[in-house]
Amino acid sequence: MDGTGGGAYLRIRHLTKKFGDFVALRDVSLDVHEGEFVCFLGPSGCGKTTLLRAIAGLDIQTVGTIHQAGVDISSLPPSERDFGIVFQSYALFPNLTVARNVGYGLESQKMARAEIDKRVSELLGLVDLDDQRDKYPAQLSGGQQQRVALARALATSPGLLLLDEPLSALDAKVRVHLRQEIKQLQEKIGVTTIMVTHDQEEALAMADRIVVMNQGFIEQISTPNDVYAKPVSPFVAEFIGTTNFIDGVMTADGRISAAGVTIEAGGDNTAFTAGDKVTICVRPEDVLVTETADGRNGSFEVTVSDVEFLGSFHRCHVTPTRGNGTGFMADLSANHARNLRLEEGRTLNVLLPPAFVRVYASGETE
Amino acid sequence: MTDSAATTTAPASAPTIKPKVSSEDWIMRAVLVGIALYLIVSILLPLYAILSKSFKDVDGAFVGVANYAKFFSTPALFWSIQNSLTVTLICCVIVVPVAFLYAYALTRTCMPFKGFFKGVALIPILMPSLLPAIALVYLFGNQGLIKSWLFGYEIYGPIGIVMGESFYVFPHVLTILLISMANSDARLYEASTALGASRIKTFFTVTLPSVRYGLVSAFFVCFTLVITDFGVPKVVGGKYNVLATDIYKQVIGRQDFEMGAVVSMVLLLPAVLAFAADRVVQRKQVALLSARAVPFQPQRNPATDGLMFAFCGVVGFILISILGVAAFASFAKFWPYDLSLVLNHYNFDLMDGGGWDSYFNSIELAAWTAVIGTALVFTGAYLVEKSNGFLAGRAGLQLLCMVPMAVPGLVLGLAYVFFFNAPGNPLGFLYHTMPILVICTVTHFYTVAHLTAVTALKQMDAEFEAVSASLKVPFYRTFFRITVPVCLPAILDISMYLFVNAMTTVSAVVFLYSPDTSLASVAILNMDDAGDIAPAAAMGMMIVITAAAVRLLHAILTRGILARTQAWRKR
Numbered sequence A: 001m002d003g004t005g006g007g008a009y010l011r012i013r014h015l016t017k018k019f020g021d022f023v024a025l026r027d028v029s030l031d032v033h034e035g036e037f038v039c040f041l042g043p044s045g046c047g048k049t050t051l052l053r054a055i056a057g058l059d060i061q062t063v064g065t066i067h068q069a070g071v072d073i074s075s076l077p078p079s080e081r082d083f084g085i086v087f088q089s090y091a092l093f094p095n096l097t098v099a100r101n102v103g104y105g106l107e108s109q110k111m112a113r114a115e116i117d118k119r120v121s122e123l124l125g126l127v128d129l130d131d132q133r134d135k136y137p138a139q140l141s142g143g144q145q146q147r148v149a150l151a152r153a154l155a156t157s158p159g160l161l162l163l164d165e166p167l168s169a170l171d172a173k174v175r176v177h178l179r180q181e182i183k184q185l186q187e188k189i190g191v192t193t194i195m196v197t198h199d200q201e202e203a204l205a206m207a208d209r210i211v212v213m214n215q216g217f218i219e220q221i222s223t224p225n226d227v228y229a230k231p232v233s234p235f236v237a238e239f240i241g242t243t244n245f246i247d248g249v250m251t252a253d254g255r256i257s258a259a260g261v262t263i264e265a266g267g268d269n270t271a272f273t274a275g276d277k278v279t280i281c282v283r284p285e286d287v288l289v290t291e292t293a294d295g296r297n298g299s300f301e302v303t304v305s306d307v308e309f310l311g312s313f314h315r316c317h318v319t320p321t322r323g324n325g326t327g328f329m330a331d332l333s334a335n336h337a338r339n340l341r342l343e344e345g346r347t348l349n350v351l352l353p354p355a356f357v358r359v360y361a362s363g364e365t366e
Numbered sequence B: 001m002t003d004s005a006a007t008t009t010a011p012a013s014a015p016t017i018k019p020k021v022s023s024e025d026w027i028m029r030a031v032l033v034g035i036a037l038y039l040i041v042s043i044l045l046p047l048y049a050i051l052s053k054s055f056k057d058v059d060g061a062f063v064g065v066a067n068y069a070k071f072f073s074t075p076a077l078f079w080s081i082q083n084s085l086t087v088t089l090i091c092c093v094i095v096v097p098v099a100f101l102y103a104y105a106l107t108r109t110c111m112p113f114k115g116f117f118k119g120v121a122l123i124p125i126l127m128p129s130l131l132p133a134i135a136l137v138y139l140f141g142n143q144g145l146i147k148s149w150l151f152g153y154e155i156y157g158p159i160g161i162v163m164g165e166s167f168y169v170f171p172h173v174l175t176i177l178l179i180s181m182a183n184s185d186a187r188l189y190e191a192s193t194a195l196g197a198s199r200i201k202t203f204f205t206v207t208l209p210s211v212r213y214g215l216v217s218a219f220f221v222c223f224t225l226v227i228t229d230f231g232v233p234k235v236v237g238g239k240y241n242v243l244a245t246d247i248y249k250q251v252i253g254r255q256d257f258e259m260g261a262v263v264s265m266v267l268l269l270p271a272v273l274a275f276a277a278d279r280v281v282q283r284k285q286v287a288l289l290s291a292r293a294v295p296f297q298p299q300r301n302p303a304t305d306g307l308m309f310a311f312c313g314v315v316g317f318i319l320i321s322i323l324g325v326a327a328f329a330s331f332a333k334f335w336p337y338d339l340s341l342v343l344n345h346y347n348f349d350l351m352d353g354g355g356w357d358s359y360f361n362s363i364e365l366a367a368w369t370a371v372i373g374t375a376l377v378f379t380g381a382y383l384v385e386k387s388n389g390f391l392a393g394r395a396g397l398q399l400l401c402m403v404p405m406a407v408p409g410l411v412l413g414l415a416y417v418f419f420f421n422a423p424g425n426p427l428g429f430l431y432h433t434m435p436i437l438v439i440c441t442v443t444h445f446y447t448v449a450h451l452t453a454v455t456a457l458k459q460m461d462a463e464f465e466a467v468s469a470s471l472k473v474p475f476y477r478t479f480f481r482i483t484v485p486v487c488l489p490a491i492l493d494i495s496m497y498l499f500v501n502a503m504t505t506v507s508a509v510v511f512l513y514s515p516d517t518s519l520a521s522v523a524i525l526n527m528d529d530a531g532d533i534a535p536a537a538a539m540g541m542m543i544v545i546t547a548a549a550v551r552l553l554h555a556i557l558t559r560g561i562l563a564r565t566q567a568w569r570k571r
Helices: A048-056 A098-107 A113-126 A142-154 A172-189 A200-206 A224-229 A234-239 A334-339 B023-053 B066-073 B075-108 B114-121 B130-140 B158-182 B186-194 B199-210 B212-228 B231-236 B243-253 B257-286 B302-331 B355-386 B391-406 B409-420 B434-444 B446-458 B464-470 B475-486 B488-504 B520-529 B533-564
Strands: A010-019 A022-032 A037-041 A063-068 A084-086 A160-164 A192-197 A209-214 A217-222 A244-250 A256-258 A261-263 A277-282 A288-290 A300-309 A313-320 A328-333 A347-351 A358-361 B332-334 B338-341
Touching: A010 A048, A022 A048, A022 A217, A037 A048, A037 A172, A037 A200, A048 A160, A048 A192, A048 A209, A084 A142, A084 B464, A098 A113, A098 A142, A113 A142, A113 A172, A142 A160, A142 A172, A172 A200, A192 A200, A200 A224, A209 A224, A209 A234, A217 A224, A217 A234, A234 A244, A234 A277, A244 A328, A256 A277, A313 A334, A313 A347, A328 A334, B023 B257, B023 B355, B023 B391, B023 B409, B023 B434, B023 B475, B066 B075, B066 B257, B075 B114, B075 B158, B075 B212, B075 B243, B075 B257, B075 B302, B114 B158, B114 B302, B130 B158, B130 B231, B130 B302, B130 B520, B130 B533, B158 B212, B158 B231, B158 B302, B186 B199, B199 B212, B212 B243, B212 B257, B212 B409, B231 B243, B231 B520, B243 B257, B243 B409, B257 B391, B257 B409, B302 B332, B302 B533, B355 B391, B355 B434, B355 B446, B355 B475, B355 B488, B355 B520, B355 B533, B391 B446, B409 B434, B434 B446, B434 B488, B446 B488, B464 B475, B475 B488, B488 B520, B488 B533, B520 B533
Parallel strands: A037 A192, A037 A209, A084 A160, A160 A192
Antiparallel strands: A010 A022, A010 A063, A209 A217, A244 A256, A244 A277, A256 A261, A277 A358, A288 A347, A300 A313, A300 A347, A313 A328, B332 B338
């Protein structure tokens, strides 16, 4: 999939947004395809909400263009764009019933009363709130309010659905349930959707593609799998999931000397030359821990310095026995840990599989 | 599947995007500019007219500071500055501590009958400031009931002014202190108690610092209200001249409009300074409150509660007495010789001052002021808060909305005379009509109403307008269907505030009424001038009864609306 292809539904080019001296977006370019579910993911202040508001026309960019369905909407006010939006606060009208909230956009479209009622019922059925139609927003639970906001945003059949942290005001259980519902609903009606979130789990579970942002830049645009498995920068690797960062130096044979041992890395590392300072990343769950070397190439002996019990798995901190004292984390499933009789002070054997070891120039980490 | 961010480079000089202004935005901007123009015409231009008048002679020729020189070389005139400052500062020293204790009793003790005392404290708001002064005449005047209590001193003069003003400004000062006390954080008191601090120490380390901005603000409000008030010194000032009465005397008594303009400028200065200082302090107070503060719950303490009850009892007794004396005097046949109760004094048509017509004119003025003023103020506040872009215009209107508060009513009224009565002013046809009284009164009380509306609008979800735009619903539809209904309690507050003030105000309109548009408050003034004190008190009571009825109606309406719409307010 070409990220800058011509067939994109939403085509964003070189977007920069300044608030006074503060630059919130720096030369952001991005394509969103028809029917796609894209998540903007990043820490607070990374520019993800600014980008969403630029797409909606609520805070129009300083420089750059946005095309939607082939039309240049760069300078249009929100009322002349084609989108539905759900805010973190939901912004439900407190003095209107659920049905009136959902039908609010239809009433000014000169639709017949009966037709509006029919559409409202259809939408409330879609979000499973038929029986709540005559209640006021304040009488609903947070999750129900969120679904009303979603139905209202979809009522006018917009070409683009924008969700601004729609789940972050809800408690954990409701959140997990609702994210499945939203995802299913989106697939069912096929509306192109952009969701802003700071919750990586949410992004990984819902998105077709994730746009990872940091300090106004786009760090990476990839499928959830690739963002997790092939982070293009230490920032992405650290922001999503848990990662070991180990400082090292490139050796003449293309391997890395780190933590006092020599580690082999997969991928194309020809950009580095011998003597370059590098940082290697490997996720704790990718570290292979065994009782003995068992003839594995590149494995080395470690001492367990600490074991953390985290429910379904154990996270142990290990230090290479013949290393320089630098350690790292390895995750072991409960039964694997039992088989290895995992405990502090135990000596085990560790392999960092080259395919899961990624090398970055040192100093890229923040 | 991996694709990194697009790598094409940006054009060397990418054009800055100029947001398209929608037709709705144009409508909003046009209305906003319209309201700004209204304020420019109704406050800035008149202020300019009075300022330039103070530099001109009778024939309109520019004479530089000659008028000011005359003012400062006439002891009878410039001594008024000292007189004004003296009585004002004495009032502040009396009222602020009394109101502070009263507010303390209402918020920090378990004293009984709090609701009653809260209501009693509002009595002075219902009257024109002329009325308490008239009551003082009945108590301490030459034929006063308790004249001897003054040990031979006369009520006409600084004593009377201080007493009358203290009564008149009490509720305004109290309201500010109540708000700042209500905002205190219970957690600080718990911490102080846990650390073993005594009640006295807690008072000085927690209570006082947390209300210090409120105290400063209360001081400035007291200062501004007293120094600009005209009703009290007009009735009991006697030969003790203050700035406010000097303006009136120069203009109405001596027809010296230029000197009236000069005294107005002299009076404007402290009012503007106090206003500016208060704004600075208020801005600081905002940062003081944290969202996580826990409301303070007072604990029983028989000694303190009893002491405070006694204190509030005394203050409340004084407040009720003033009202009671005014009411009694309005019915008494011939004070103090024949105290049998009659309705003679309410037969206004037999007196000078416009008769019953002036009362109905006041009702008409108050109704128009409430309706037009509320619509104007709320629309203006909405556009300042919720319209898109046009930052300069919105900031400009916000600034204009603050100006009226700094302008004393007498100055505003006189400024209207100069501006609207100037030959060649196309708006001159308004002079001496009901509309000019409405315009003047709306503008006079604009700022407080505006701030009330802004507060209510700020509490609304900031995204309602964005959602409406995304649903292609025109802004005015959302304004009438969502914004207005949700803000209805605040809208009722504003209209009641405007109505009651239009009923009681005398300072601005005293220069603007005509024989056909005489007002109840002006009638009090004229009847008092003519020596018809009892009818003046009777007319004052009509205003009190009307204002009280409107407040009652407001309370019933607000409760009704809250009950009817409780479904969506209930959390």
